Amino acid sequence: MNIRMIAKLAASAALIAMTAGVAKAAEQVEVLHWWTSGGEAAALNVLKENLQKEGVAWKDMPVAGGAGSAAMTALRARVTAGDPPTAVQLLGFDLKDWAEMGVAANLDDLAQKEGWDKVIPAALQNFSKYNGHWIAAPVNIHSTNWLWINKAALDKAGGKVPTNIAELITLLDAFKGQGLTALAHGGVPWQDGTLWEAVVLSTGGPDFYKKAVLDLDPAALSGDTMKKVFDTMSKLRTYFDPNFSGREWNLSTALVIEGKAGAQEMGDWSKGEWLRANKKPGTDFVCIRFPGTQGSVLFNADQFMMFDVGKGQRDAQLKMASAVENPGFQIAFNTVKGSVPARTDVANDKFDDCGKKGMADLAEASSKGTLMGSLAHGYAQPAAIKEAMLDVITQHLNGQLTTEAALKRLPEAVKAAK
Numbered sequence: 001m002n003i004r005m006i007a008k009l010a011a012s013a014a015l016i017a018m019t020a021g022v023a024k025a026a027e028q029v030e031v032l033h034w035w036t037s038g039g040e041a042a043a044l045n046v047l048k049e050n051l052q053k054e055g056v057a058w059k060d061m062p063v064a065g066g067a068g069s070a071a072m073t074a075l076r077a078r079v080t081a082g083d084p085p086t087a088v089q090l091l092g093f094d095l096k097d098w099a100e101m102g103v104a105a106n107l108d109d110l111a112q113k114e115g116w117d118k119v120i121p122a123a124l125q126n127f128s129k130y131n132g133h134w135i136a137a138p139v140n141i142h143s144t145n146w147l148w149i150n151k152a153a154l155d156k157a158g159g160k161v162p163t164n165i166a167e168l169i170t171l172l173d174a175f176k177g178q179g180l181t182a183l184a185h186g187g188v189p190w191q192d193g194t195l196w197e198a199v200v201l202s203t204g205g206p207d208f209y210k211k212a213v214l215d216l217d218p219a220a221l222s223g224d225t226m227k228k229v230f231d232t233m234s235k236l237r238t239y240f241d242p243n244f245s246g247r248e249w250n251l252s253t254a255l256v257i258e259g260k261a262g263a264q265e266m267g268d269w270s271k272g273e274w275l276r277a278n279k280k281p282g283t284d285f286v287c288i289r290f291p292g293t294q295g296s297v298l299f300n301a302d303q304f305m306m307f308d309v310g311k312g313q314r315d316a317q318l319k320m321a322s323a324v325e326n327p328g329f330q331i332a333f334n335t336v337k338g339s340v341p342a343r344t345d346v347a348n349d350k351f352d353d354c355g356k357k358g359m360a361d362l363a364e365a366s367s368k369g370t371l372m373g374s375l376a377h378g379y380a381q382p383a384a385i386k387e388a389m390l391d392v393i394t395q396h397l398n399g400q401l402t403t404e405a406a407l408k409r410l411p412e413a414v415k416a417a418k
């Protein structure tokens, strides 16, 4: 072979490599999300790896901060600059807000081919579709009215799980007596709201939750039952540790895992941290519905909204949406994440006891009409109203508003935000 031939071969090899490189670069999804804790990242890895196996590269855009408020700020900047990511983790009413701006991709063809209409519950489809068109691929269903208890501390306290707020207080007193932080809580608005909504459900039951949180009835927002809710919040506040302010949820979970705290009220993403620490439900920790809320489920579902990013990324985007709805992925992801599948046709046998309970509770609540959207996680009210309510809840919990003032302020704040 002479020099010229070698040069020619080398050039074509380079061209092939370049073309392959270009083709590979085109098969990429850029994904904005807030799954940065250990359990969350482990779950997301399942999706990354599945896509990589299909030749789709993953460009990660993580924005730390539970419940995604920092992620929403980052997204606004990208959309305003006319450069949205391929897919974005979104919750509830935020999906509608973005779709209204005309920036959503249309997933109808894929959804029809794969029969999403038949397997995704209506409560989710209300948010995955805009004007009747699929714009998002639902990943999971989480719920917020859970209590996660350190099993050793519970056993030491007599082993009985609390079934109402009075019994919860008794248990928290016992944890205090053991020298523990009784209730691990991080003082940020969405966590305050997560605790508050569980207390609302426990105190007034599902009908009261509907009236106050979903229908925003001013009398329910300021009446006697709501007074009990705020009084309970003040009482629960006395079981936090002095460093609670501003703490991320997973660090509070870690306190319970390490046996420094007794319990945490938190959505079932908390289980992802327990599993990541090699802890087993029933042995190391106990999962129960927040005392007094068995029979009702406050849900939030993570969805990947697909943005209109043009033809170049369309194939990769559709591969990602399809990978998310794959039943095998729904099992592999949700068993790690702590959530339950977004599809109703997935068997429960690969799930642990908490996961099985989550699936059974969801089916029961859905058939009884007690499956309701979480306020703190965007499934009860649009962002403006949610933020206004969380403001009052946080100020009250921090002692900046008395209960009387909070009862007056809550309906006013809602009215002003409408």
Ligand code: BGC
Pocket (backbone or CB within 6 Å): 034, 035, 040, 065, 066, 067, 068, 091, 142, 249, 269, 300, 301, 302, 377
């Ligand atoms: C999301 C979960 C996430 C949690 C904490 C919730 O709003 O739905 O997927 O794990 O926030 O970051």
